[in-house]
Amino acid sequence: MNSLFTPLSWSDSGLILTGVWNTIIISVVAIVVGTLLGLIVGFLRAESNKAVNILFGSVLDVLRSVPLIIQLILFSTFVGAMGNPLAPFVAGSIVLSLYTMAFMSEVFRSGFESVSPSMQTAARSLGMTKWQTIYHVRLPIGLRAVFPSWLGVSLSVIKDSALVSVIGYMELLRTSEQLISRTQQPLEILIGVGIFYFIISYPLSHYGRYVERKMAI
Amino acid sequence: MISVQNVHKSFGDLEVLKGVSLDVKKGEVVSVIGGSGSGKSTLLYCINAIEPINKGKILVDDVDVHAKETNKDKLRQKLGMVFQQWNSFPHMTVLENAALAPRIVKKMSKEEAIEIAKKELEHVGLGDKFDVYPTKMSGGQQQRLAIARALAMKPDYMLLDEVTSALDPELVGEVLDTLRLLAEEGMTMICVTHEMGFARDVSDRVAYFHEGVIAEIGEARQVITDPQNPLTQKFLSKVR
Numbered sequence: 001m002n003s004l005f006t007p008l009s010w011s012d013s014g015l016i017l018t019g020v021w022n023t024i025i026i027s028v029v030a031i032v033v034g035t036l037l038g039l040i041v042g043f044l045r046a047e048s049n050k051a052v053n054i055l056f057g058s059v060l061d062v063l064r065s066v067p068l069i070i071q072l073i074l075f076s077t078f079v080g081a082m083g084n085p086l087a088p089f090v091a092g093s094i095v096l097s098l099y100t101m102a103f104m105s106e107v108f109r110s111g112f113e114s115v116s117p118s119m120q121t122a123a124r125s126l127g128m129t130k131w132q133t134i135y136h137v138r139l140p141i142g143l144r145a146v147f148p149s150w151l152g153v154s155l156s157v158i159k160d161s162a163l164v165s166v167i168g169y170m171e172l173l174r175t176s177e178q179l180i181s182r183t184q185q186p187l188e189i190l191i192g193v194g195i196f197y198f199i200i201s202y203p204l205s206h207y208g209r210y211v212e213r214k215m216a217i
Numbered sequence: 218m219i220s221v222q223n224v225h226k227s228f229g230d231l232e233v234l235k236g237v238s239l240d241v242k243k244g245e246v247v248s249v250i251g252g253s254g255s256g257k258s259t260l261l262y263c264i265n266a267i268e269p270i271n272k273g274k275i276l277v278d279d280v281d282v283h284a285k286e287t288n289k290d291k292l293r294q295k296l297g298m299v300f301q302q303w304n305s306f307p308h309m310t311v312l313e314n315a316a317l318a319p320r321i322v323k324k325m326s327k328e329e330a331i332e333i334a335k336k337e338l339e340h341v342g343l344g345d346k347f348d349v350y351p352t353k354m355s356g357g358q359q360q361r362l363a364i365a366r367a368l369a370m371k372p373d374y375m376l377l378d379e380v381t382s383a384l385d386p387e388l389v390g391e392v393l394d395t396l397r398l399l400a401e402e403g404m405t406m407i408c409v410t411h412e413m414g415f416a417r418d419v420s421d422r423v424a425y426f427h428e429g430v431i432a433e434i435g436e437a438r439q440v441i442t443d444p445q446n447p448l449t450q451k452f453l454s455k456v457r
């Protein structure tokens with residue numbers, strides 16, 4: 001008897017690897033862009049007065065408090081309705097990057113604030129300019145202090161990237177959903193996908209622990 | 218010469234310096250003593266342009282420290298400063314700590330900066346600690362590192378703000394010995410200190426601060442052992 005469903009086979013590995021690759025790509029984009037923007041925003045927040053901080057803070061609060069899945073759907077629907085629909089990868093990258101930025105900026109802000117004013121005064125007393133002090137003292141000390149938090153945010157971005165599937169991006173979870181609907185083997189596929197997420201995340205977490213040990217202060 | 222002329226300084230409504238005048242000549246060591254909140258540390262911060270002043274004038278080698286056109290970063294190269302908290306840079310080795318400012322501020326080559334840093338570290342007795350991270354050292358060693366780090370900029374003056382106050386008692390001696398050595402070599406220093414023995418033996422003059430003014434200033438031994446102002450007498454009888 002011929003079944004409506006075709007079981008999982010080796011020929012599906014190409015699809016799965018595409019999903020793995022797309023998950024990696026969008027995670028890397030979001031982590032890199034989110035880190036760079038977060039660094040800038042975090043620095044501005046650490047340096048700014050209250051008024052600027054309230055303005056920044058409320059935008060960041062929205063980004064951090066509204067579930068990512070809602071942000072993704074609203075953004076891609078809105079842009080689509082405006083007449084210029086974006087490719088799922090582009091829309092997903094923008095939303096995921098901003099979402100990452102919102103968390104990263106808080107991480108970096110606390111890093112910058114962890115460097116005591118007296119440490120900065122000591123650097124200035126040696127004749128260093130404000131920017132030399134930031135570059136040679138505040139940045140390296142602050143980044144070391146928050147590296148574990150940075151790693152935590154980065155790892156959750158990899159997992160959060162699964163949500164970009166809702167706007168049609170063919171990342172790991174979406175490819176697995178397609179395979180499940182075709183094969184009706186959800187257990188095997190979800191376990192496999194879980195393992196893939198672990199394989200993607202583990203090197204980062206492992207390497208992170210190594211870096212952390214190496215630059216422990 | 219450092220010339221402090223009728224300096225007033227307020228933090229908000231609180232006037233901390235109420236007209237302080239003090240001249241420190243090249244090669245002179247002046248200790249500043251007084252109770253907490255008397256304004257003695259603030260004076261050092263004002264001399265180094267870390268804190269602005271409200272009135273009066275401070276001249277360092279005839280340059281007006283607080284004038285708008287004065288390049289304060291440049292000026293600070295002349296004025297080495299060491300603080301109560303040693304503030305060593307924890308992400309750098311001892312040698313890198315001392316070589317950083319000569320390299321990036323004075324734009325020396327790496328080799329040159331390292332050579333100077335090594336010399337100053339040996340000078341303060343840290344010749345065997347080049348590759349150690351400062352957090353692995355005692356407070357006394359870190360404070361000597363802070364002194365070497367300041368000396369590596371070849372300052373003409375050293376401003377020392379209670380450099381032994383945060384140290385465990387048994388570590389105070391090694392830091393004071395380093396300062397004694399500097400004094401013998403003719404370094405011009407202003408030391409805010411609670412170490413009366415040090416003030417008496419090492420400085421040329423001692424100034425007693427009381428509520429934002431210099432209540433008494435004179436030859437070191439005289440001020441410490443035979444103070445003329447009743448306020449100084451009262452203060453010294455309490456700290457002994």
